[in-house]
Amino acid sequence: MAARAKRREEVEQAYALQAKAASWGALKYGTFGAALATFAHHTWPTFRHMLTLACCSSVSPQSCASASSRTQRAPSSRTSGSSASQESRLRREARIDLARRGVVGTETEITKWKEDHAARAQAEREQQQQQASLPSQSTPS
Helix, strand or coil: CHHHHHHHHHHHHHHHHHHHHHHHHHHHHHHHHHHHHHHHHHHCHHHHHCCHHHHHHHHHHHHHHHHHHHHHCCCHHHHHHHHHHHHHHHHHHHHHHHHHHCCCCCHHHHHHHHHHHHHHHHHHHHHHHHHHHCCCCCCCC
């Protein structure tokens, strides 16, 4: 259940990141397309005499292609790649550890192993924090 909630949160974060990148790309490249059309209108007589539809169809594809490429290169691809490799590494470690114990590495067993592993790591962190917070006792000379 917790894994589904975590996955849903990751998906929502990725969606928000891509929506932000798409908005930024549309604004940036839409402005570029409008500026290009204005520049062409004032410097190129043939462009000035074209119909509005023809002008838009000559500038709009460049803007759309640039905006979509901006969205595809959003930082979410780097984030999801690192989390996928981390998940893959963790699953491999789980399968190896379960095999050493003589347990078949099914999805259920891997999930249980992940929970146990997270609990052990949390306990170790708490123990280290407690040891760090204790004042060091110096030995008298």
